[in-house]
Amino acid sequence: MMGLKDMMESAYGGRIRHRRLESGGGDRVISLEDLADRLPDRPEKEEVAELVGDDILPRLLSTTPHGKKESLIWGYVTSIAAERSGQPVTVRPMDFAGLGLSSGTLILSSDGKSRPSHVGERMSSGMIRLGDAGDYLGQGMTGGGIVASSCGTYAFRNMRGGWGVILGDAGSFIGVSNSGGRILVKGNAGERAGWLMRSGRLTVLGDAGDYAGILAKGGVIRICGDAGKNAGWRSGGVRIEVGRR
Numbered sequence: 001m002m003g004l005k006d007m008m009e010s011a012y013g014g015r016i017r018h019r020r021l022e023s024g025g026g027d028r029v030i031s032l033e034d035l036a037d038r039l040p041d042r043p044e045k046e047e048v049a050e051l052v053g054d055d056i057l058p059r060l061l062s063t064t065p066h067g068k069k070e071s072l073i074w075g076y077v078t079s080i081a082a083e084r085s086g087q088p089v090t091v092r093p094m095d096f097a098g099l100g101l102s103s104g105t106l107i108l109s110s111d112g113k114s115r116p117s118h119v120g121e122r123m124s125s126g127m128i129r130l131g132d133a134g135d136y137l138g139q140g141m142t143g144g145g146i147v148a149s150s151c152g153t154y155a156f157r158n159m160r161g162g163w164g165v166i167l168g169d170a171g172s173f174i175g176v177s178n179s180g181g182r183i184l185v186k187g188n189a190g191e192r193a194g195w196l197m198r199s200g201r202l203t204v205l206g207d208a209g210d211y212a213g214i215l216a217k218g219g220v221i222r223i224c225g226d227a228g229k230n231a232g233w234r235s236g237g238v239r240i241e242v243g244r245r
Contacts, residue, residue: 032063048076075099101126194221
């Protein structure tokens, strides 16, 4: 796969857009730390995009962020790179990759030990592929799709649209408070899958832990294996199917 700089040159006909990163004094931003100094404590994606030119993207993507603020900015930068590219962009498996992604394809390389959290958070479109994910995968997503080998807790929490596929096992609390979207777990899921679900679809091909569909008010939860104890406890309006392989 071609490098990001070569990809940008190809996408723009050999001419990389040299949109300068400038402050009020006109000096150019040269690092992720420098960029963080120019942004508020809780930066928005639009603020980052306004400062980031294509010529600086490879340097920012290769930087290891320090602290949550830099991690958020790096996450936005990964999405900006994917959105500006006509080809998939590969980045390291770190927290907040694909933050706010709205188009394009992002691939997280696998080092066999990293389990990045908050991947694909608040994404609205596009595609993300990765190996083992940590917690909060796809949290708050409204569109697009994510494919992961496995995931930790609270995957696809507050999901309103889009889809997610877990090729192996998922942790507890998958699909909490969802009001839309589709989730497929090909392995097993932990406890309280579909907790507080209001709409959408959750399918687990293996077993699920205790209290699947607890307090759910809508949507469809299908568990092809065993559902543990108290499935559907105090739920109403949701359709729960268990044991239909």
